[in-house]
Amino acid sequence: MIEARNLTKRYGPTVAVDALSFDVRPGSVTGFLGPNGSGKSTTMRMVLGLDRPDAGQVRVGGRRYRELRWPLREVGALLEAKAFHPGRSARSHLAALAASNAIPPARVDEVLDMVGLTSAAGRRAGKFSLGMGQRLGVAAALLGDPAVLLLDEPVNGLDPEGVRWIRDLLKSLAAEGRTVFVSSHLISEMALTAERLVVIGRGRLLADTTVAELSAGSASLEDAFFRLTNEAVEYRGNTTKEARS
């Protein structure tokens, strides 16, 4: 369970996240959608206590992240691909994280196997492709067998097989009763993976709903998304307009 209340983050005069409130419940995959620059990553960093909100708060399993006793055993996160030192092996990276939360070393090999990196575990992670980096990030998120998972753009850089693998993995994790919160700007992917959706634009909540509800009345989830975020797109190309004139 993730509970965000009135979450606000400013960077100078820019309001990145603006009084955002939502709940992410266990048992289903919740997609976190929004245009580029809408505040998805900032929100996720605030959930993990990495960025300090200027106002409001967010709780995970009823507690603020900084109060968690064994954070990796309660919350697993994939924030960015390649968030590891390029000179360190995948196994050492995971072993270090495991040690910090007293997770048994045997679990490292388990998660490496789960993400299919066993054969690459001893290699310097700096040589990994983007897709392998994502898999290592997923392995780190699963390390503590947490009840809550946060993944920021997990399918970035994955091949079609990897995309399907992530989709099935997230669904099975949710089916086990976990809270799964996945950000993406790939609407078609979210249509296949998520049941619930939190949609934001310019840091504000636009919708907290289900995929079925949002896409009802539109030709597709994509159309529904565009209608919702039309006013809240931060960066937009102007090619179509120029082509017309």
Add this chain to the structure above:
Amino acid sequence: MTTTGETRKPRARSSRYRLAQAARMEWIKLRSLRSIWWTLAVTAAGTVGIGAAVGLNTRNASGDLTNNAMAGVVPGLLLVGALGVLTVTSEYSSGTIRATLAAVPRRPLVLAAKAAVFGAVTLIVGEAASFIAFFADAVTLRHGVAAPSLGQPGVLRAVVLSGAAFCLIGLLGLGLGAIIRHSAAAVGVLVAGVYVVAQVIGIIAHSVATYMPILILENSLSTTKPVTCGTSEASCPHFLSAWAGLGMLGLYAVIALAVGGWLLARRDA
């Protein structure tokens, strides 16, 4: 693809992560980077090599031979200080810092663990380097110059405190890395602060010079007897005693780590 219930319960004695767990994480991180061991090996080899070279070229037995043997500590400190910086800043450049802080959200604990592990490693390497340099110098002495022995007054102290300087300058670098967060800038500040500024101040302001890290090492820590500048008393700054010098270097490291820890806890990662 499902996770098994068996692996779920780690049998930990404490009910919450503490310094011990954070330090274990930092030890694994340090241990698993080959570049760190290469740098430490080069640091030690350079310190010993310079000590041996100084021994070969010593012709005057009247100088402080122990101080001569420690000549290689000065460049060695540069490497260990830079390594301290990089231990923190490489986490920022690679993004590992977010994984680290998500695993251990009590941030001062992270820096304390880093300092404990890095400090212990650099203390061991530093002591080994300065003792081996001392003996390398003694072995290579020629021209009828008698080698100093550890039993002579102040000699053991000079060798031990020179080794400790590696640890303290390494921790200073670690603290600067946490404050500045960017590798190049932090290494720049370290080199400027420890070497360049110290040399300039050493020339223009005698009274402050005695508090400059490198001059503390050269004139307080690694000497067996108070430094004199030969001709007149007035031309020589009043250098700190060995133990006061050690305390001063320790104070620099503590200040850098305290400020770094405070900023780490306050800033967004």
